[in-house]
Amino acid sequence: MSGISYSEILKLVAPEMLVSLAALAVLAIDLLVMREAPQRYRFWTGAAFAGLGCGLAIAWLLAMNPPPHSMSAGLSLLQGTYADDVLVRLVKVALLVMTLFTLAISMESNFTDHIGEYLALILLATVGMMFLVSSENLLMVFISLELTSLSLYILTAFNKRNVESAEAALKYFLFGGMSAAFTLFGLSLVYGLAGSIQFSEIYSKLHAAKIDTLLLAAIVMTVIGFGFKIAAVPFHLWAPDAYQGAPTPSAAFIASGSKVASFFIFAKLMMQAFAGAEGNGAWRHFTPGWLPVVATVAACSMLLGNLAAIVQGNVKRLLAYSAIAHAGYALLGLLSNSQQGMSSLIYYIVTYGLTVLGAFGVVAIVEERTGDASISSFAGLGRRQPLLGLCMMVFMLSLAGIPPLAGFFGKFYLFTAAIGAGKDMGMLWLVIFAIAMSAVSLYYYLQVLKQIYVVPAVEDSRPIVVPVSSRIILSLLALVVVVLGCAPELLLGRLITAIKLASHQ
Amino acid sequence: MSDYLFYIFAALTVICGALVIINKNPINSAMFLVLSIASMAGLFVLLHAFFLAAVQVLVYAGAVMVLFLFVIMLLDLKEEQRRKINTFGAVTGVASVAAIGYVFYQSIRNTPLPNAVAHSEGDTVVLGKLLFTDYVLPFEILSILLLVAMVGVILLSKKDLK
Amino acid sequence: MVPLYYYLIFSALLFSVGLAGALTRRNAILVLIGIELMLNAANLNFIAFWRYSPDPEALTGMMFVIFSIAVAAAEAAVGLALIIAIYRHYRTVDLTKVDSLKG
Numbered sequence: 001m002s003g004i005s006y007s008e009i010l011k012l013v014a015p016e017m018l019v020s021l022a023a024l025a026v027l028a029i030d031l032l033v034m035r036e037a038p039q040r041y042r043f044w045t046g047a048a049f050a051g052l053g054c055g056l057a058i059a060w061l062l063a064m065n066p067p068p069h070s071m072s073a074g075l076s077l078l079q080g081t082y083a084d085d086v087l088v089r090l091v092k093v094a095l096l097v098m099t100l101f102t103l104a105i106s107m108e109s110n111f112t113d114h115i116g117e118y119l120a121l122i123l124l125a126t127v128g129m130m131f132l133v134s135s136e137n138l139l140m141v142f143i144s145l146e147l148t149s150l151s152l153y154i155l156t157a158f159n160k161r162n163v164e165s166a167e168a169a170l171k172y173f174l175f176g177g178m179s180a181a182f183t184l185f186g187l188s189l190v191y192g193l194a195g196s197i198q199f200s201e202i203y204s205k206l207h208a209a210k211i212d213t214l215l216l217a218a219i220v221m222t223v224i225g226f227g228f229k230i231a232a233v234p235f236h237l238w239a240p241d242a243y244q245g246a247p248t249p250s251a252a253f254i255a256s257g258s259k260v261a262s263f264f265i266f267a268k269l270m271m272q273a274f275a276g277a278e279g280n281g282a283w284r285h286f287t288p289g290w291l292p293v294v295a296t297v298a299a300c301s302m303l304l305g306n307l308a309a310i311v312q313g314n315v316k317r318l319l320a321y322s323a324i325a326h327a328g329y330a331l332l333g334l335l336s337n338s339q340q341g342m343s344s345l346i347y348y349i350v351t352y353g354l355t356v357l358g359a360f361g362v363v364a365i366v367e368e369r370t371g372d373a374s375i376s377s378f379a380g381l382g383r384r385q386p387l388l389g390l391c392m393m394v395f396m397l398s399l400a401g402i403p404p405l406a407g408f409f410g411k412f413y414l415f416t417a418a419i420g421a422g423k424d425m426g427m428l429w430l431v432i433f434a435i436a437m438s439a440v441s442l443y444y445y446l447q448v449l450k451q452i453y454v455v456p457a458v459e460d461s462r463p464i465v466v467p468v469s470s471r472i473i474l475s476l477l478a479l480v481v482v483v484l485g486c487a488p489e490l491l492l493g494r495l496i497t498a499i500k501l502a503s504h505q
Numbered sequence: 506m507s508d509y510l511f512y513i514f515a516a517l518t519v520i521c522g523a524l525v526i527i528n529k530n531p532i533n534s535a536m537f538l539v540l541s542i543a544s545m546a547g548l549f550v551l552l553h554a555f556f557l558a559a560v561q562v563l564v565y566a567g568a569v570m571v572l573f574l575f576v577i578m579l580l581d582l583k584e585e586q587r588r589k590i591n592t593f594g595a596v597t598g599v600a601s602v603a604a605i606g607y608v609f610y611q612s613i614r615n616t617p618l619p620n621a622v623a624h625s626e627g628d629t630v631v632l633g634k635l636l637f638t639d640y641v642l643p644f645e646i647l648s649i650l651l652l653v654a655m656v657g658v659i660l661l662s663k664k665d666l667k
Numbered sequence: 668m669v670p671l672y673y674y675l676i677f678s679a680l681l682f683s684v685g686l687a688g689a690l691t692r693r694n695a696i697l698v699l700i701g702i703e704l705m706l707n708a709a710n711l712n713f714i715a716f717w718r719y720s721p722d723p724e725a726l727t728g729m730m731f732v733i734f735s736i737a738v739a740a741a742e743a744a745v746g747l748a749l750i751i752a753i754y755r756h757y758r759t760v761d762l763t764k765v766d767s768l769k770g
Contacts, residue, residue, distance in 0.1 A: 173749050197727055598690035
């Protein structure tokens, strides 16, 4: 291994480099120069640098042609470590956009004095997610997953004045640590059985072999680890507490960016490395493999998420249970186990991430002005701040899956992909169940809207003042949700081409 | 000979591990964890992973456990009071652990496993070279991870001045 | 030489012991210690599989363990910092008493 060109590697990972450099810059500037400056000023400076880093990374990802799979020195070195194709780049752009929005909705909340650290950790978590999306072997998956998780634990605990923030972080951490141990154990078994940690080699080793119980145990343990990251039942216990206790922007980030990255790599791992160990999840045709395992997890998530969301009195907790339910729907894309399934999964989870960012953005403002995020503090929002109420309506209806919003089309496409998958519509039972459950979900989303538009504000009915910047950002998010719902080809077309391209390589 | 050593180290590791979780006094627990980890390093030696055995002792038994003991003493944790056993938790916990153990036992027994014993040693020079060539990317990500941990730990454990 | 599956059964046993500890203890630090045991069991798996693998020159299992030890150390540090933060608010690390968040 002589003559490795490190500059080639640097060029290859330039987007990640840009974001981490931005993180270091933000950290250094805030600590060295801005210590004494007023908070608002510090935040704006830091966010400007962070935004610049993300912006440059997005520009790089969009402008540079993905390298052809030739064997230049740097590439062959990272072969089987770092994937870089059109699909990966698209997902990374989506992640960076979500990071930008997270930065934007953090502007209004002042839960911490450690602004430099806060911004830097958000950026470094993004770096972890970007590497996660690019992973092509188990070691990369494990390391980047841990980088993301550690940053998120700390972001959850960021509000040091608040007891709940620390408690949420501890619970998140303990469940996360346990699931990391499960993942590592599962990965060790995969390594032992396949003799390699690269997705492609695992596939070529395992797809021919018959599925023995040890492989099944390895797969189940890996699913446990990822089930935790995507908050699927029964590994969801941390989610409601973490969402409720974490500072709202951190919760938004956990619900959007981290979800997108984890879902993407989960699907990639299952569809690429464990292809051939699917088994069968069709009704009455269960054969062992990862499909029946994931199908069970999906069904439980939809059931429990939707039913538990009904009784929640806190909007952040409600969004947490709805996130669990949405993880259940999104798993349908994985269960389709096809290119169409993959594109529907990515479309769904990206639009979900954007919607939930917006919803948390509204919650952040309401929480800041009224003091808590209980559902009753939204009462009369439609009159007190019409724009905010309208945005929240768009987000809630999109989450419920009402046409013509993005959430509707996402679900529609997801369910179509799942019905078409397998022989004789084997996934039909789960799709029917999912449709029934989305009908249930309509109830609790409408509860929130009822508070906003029907119930009058209790005592204080003065208008809520919202700065222009927040209005622009939330309207922008709402607009994106509407546009992606009306013209899904904008994103979906690119996704389908990218997936076709990626599969040819 | 090495067979007997395997049994000795394995027994030591598991017994100490069990004592870790049974012991009421956190300090005793932590000390048994040190023992458990050290005998695990013995197993690493039996597997010819000499460098990792050293790392295991230095990093785990040394650094990490000192950190644990330091925090336990800093917080001045007393013995846990007579525990009210959470019946539901205990029953489901033990049941699931037993189930997992059984599944593993069965599946490991029934799976044909490779049995060629390698003659390679985990040479430190080779490891170091690999770390900066094939594994350079994970290595760099790890350095970011350590930075995150550092920032986080300072931030979380520092007392805010106001 | 002990066959491979002795090591695997042993590490599964150690993993279960750690899991039992993590699930049953109420002291947050001891839950963390249980997690450390589980991670150690996984490490042993990697090394055993490396030793018995047909292609040991690759050193993959060894490398994985180096990384996982580093990750575990970082995780322990963050976990302990979180526990200190909890202790500051509650004056205890008993998980059953840390329960202000409820649905």
